[in-house]
Amino acid sequence: MSEKDLDTANKIKQAASALFLEKGFGRTTTRDIASAAGVNLALVNYYFRSKEELFKTIMMETVQGFIGQLHVLMNDQHTFEEKVELFVSNYTELLKKRPDLPIFMLSEIRNHPEEMAERLGIEQIIKEAKFFQELAQRCPDGIHPVHLFMNLISMTVFPFIGKPIISVGAGMDNETFILMMEQRKQLVPQWFLSMLKPQTEG
Amino acid sequence: MSEKDLDTANKIKQAASALFLEKGFGRTTTRDIASAAGVNLALVNYYFRSKEELFKTIMMETVQGFIGQLHVLMNDQHTFEEKVELFVSNYTELLKKRPDLPIFMLSEIRNHPEEMAERLGIEQIIKEAKFFQELAQRCPDGIHPVHLFMNLISMTVFPFIGKPIISVGAGMDNETFILMMEQRKQLVPQWFLSMLKPQTEG
DNA sequence: GTCTATAAGATGATAGAC
DNA sequence: GTCTATCATCTTATAGAC
Numbered sequence: 001m002s003e004k005d006l007d008t009a010n011k012i013k014q015a016a017s018a019l020f021l022e023k024g025f026g027r028t029t030t031r032d033i034a035s036a037a038g039v040n041l042a043l044v045n046y047y048f049r050s051k052e053e054l055f056k057t058i059m060m061e062t063v064q065g066f067i068g069q070l071h072v073l074m075n076d077q078h079t080f081e082e083k084v085e086l087f088v089s090n091y092t093e094l095l096k097k098r099p100d101l102p103i104f105m106l107s108e109i110r111n112h113p114e115e116m117a118e119r120l121g122i123e124q125i126i127k128e129a130k131f132f133q134e135l136a137q138r139c140p141d142g143i144h145p146v147h148l149f150m151n152l153i154s155m156t157v158f159p160f161i162g163k164p165i166i167s168v169g170a171g172m173d174n175e176t177f178i179l180m181m182e183q184r185k186q187l188v189p190q191w192f193l194s195m196l197k198p199q200t201e202g
Numbered sequence: 203m204s205e206k207d208l209d210t211a212n213k214i215k216q217a218a219s220a221l222f223l224e225k226g227f228g229r230t231t232t233r234d235i236a237s238a239a240g241v242n243l244a245l246v247n248y249y250f251r252s253k254e255e256l257f258k259t260i261m262m263e264t265v266q267g268f269i270g271q272l273h274v275l276m277n278d279q280h281t282f283e284e285k286v287e288l289f290v291s292n293y294t295e296l297l298k299k300r301p302d303l304p305i306f307m308l309s310e311i312r313n314h315p316e317e318m319a320e321r322l323g324i325e326q327i328i329k330e331a332k333f334f335q336e337l338a339q340r341c342p343d344g345i346h347p348v349h350l351f352m353n354l355i356s357m358t359v360f361p362f363i364g365k366p367i368i369s370v371g372a373g374m375d376n377e378t379f380i381l382m383m384e385q386r387k388q389l390v391p392q393w394f395l396s397m398l399k400p401q402t403e404g
Numbered sequence: 405g406t407c408t409a410t411a412a413g414a415t416g417a418t419a420g421a422c
Numbered sequence: 423g424t425c426t427a428t429c430a431t432c433t434t435a436t437a438g439a440c
Contacts, residue, residue, distance in 0.1 A: 026229035027228035046424080050417075051417090106366065126371045126372065147386065153360065155352070157364075158359065161363065162355060164312060166355075168325060180348065183346075184349065191393075195396075231434085233434095243434095244408085246434095251435095252435075253434065
């Protein structure tokens with residue numbers, strides 16, 4: 001589907017999404033958006049009441065997509081080990097395509113904190129998930145399961161966030177970086193599982 | 203030292219730093235800065251040629267401070283294990299005080315990529331550090347040392363970055379979050395060291 | 405060094421013709 | 423739904439008095 005096939009509202013949304021991601025809300029102007037979308041300036045306000053409203057729409061959809069994957073994954077019929085592997089490889093693939101996503105979400109999220117938490121219902125998604133029930137069982141005594149989940153997310157997501165600094169620091173080109181992220185699809189689950197209680201065969 | 207004791211340039215820098223951190227470059231205006239610093243609008247441009255120049259100054263100092271610690275730490279006379287513990291506890295303390303620091307740095311860094319890399323010389327700092335030489339030795343065969351260093355940074359820093367989402371997701375108040383970060387000062391080094399080659403006594 | 409005043413331009417948003 | 427034209431406001435930055 002080429003860009004021309006999208007209707008005006010979607011052209012605007014797509015262009016705005018890229019610009020917000022790249023430059024943030026403050027540095028992006030409605031004129032930028034209209035120009036990048038190839039539509040008239042007035043149409044931005046015609047379809048979305050304001051720049052702020054357009055931003056909220058995009059942000060909600062972005063975060064929904066990000067969390068939605070998690071919801072499905074955490075409740076399907078895979079084993080615990082498979083869930084871990086899928087978690088890491090799914091998010092690695094997503095972040096290979098859209099490495100700016102986490103910073104976008106996290107840097108803008110505090111300017112719109114109220115709507116987020118409520119509409120998303122992350123809390124309930126997590127508490128109900130089978131994955132977390134099993135994680136709690138396999139968690140070493142005295143260690144809160146959230147610690148281990150933090151580690152899993154951290155080791156999966158942070159390398160993409162820190163890439164600008166890490167890859168300069170390590171003198172690493174982009175190709176090498178991607179290669180390492182591929183390796184981590186296997187490594188991170190291993191590291192993560194080794195943090196759990198020793199498991200008897202079953 | 204109260205704010206009144208600072209000279210004008212420093213009052214501006216301090217106010218601007220807080221605002222850039224809170225709202226980013228794009229959303230922060232020179233009027234905000236002057237007002238927060240309690241100085242006349244024209245003085246912002248008198249001391250720093252432009253808003254952009256002021257930002258660069260602050261950014262450089264911030265990143266320098268962040269990296270500088272690392273340089274000292276990685277080369278002093280502590281043992282490898284002590285270096286790991288100091289790394290985690292120093293940065294945890296820093297991030298407890300200024301949790302917005304990583305996102306600020308990382309979200310704005312790509313708008314000013316050229317100056318960063320060069321002036322900082324991170325690459326050289328890292329390559330020369332004793333810490334990395336020992337890390338390379340103790341790294342399991344076939345695993346690049348940078349993987350393990352990524353894990354150490356990730357597990358230390360990411361929880362602060364992801365706090366807005368994690369703490370909502372886990373239904374966690376601020377006090378509990380800080381308590382967990384305190385626990386991680388001990389836990390992260392344990393997890394990290396367990397990823398290394400088994401070590402014989404000596 | 406610090407102020408007032410203002411230039412010069414950008415920005416979000418809308419009214420009204422088509 | 424889409425355009426042009428424009429408003430009202432805000433923005434960075436500077437000139438010039440003190």
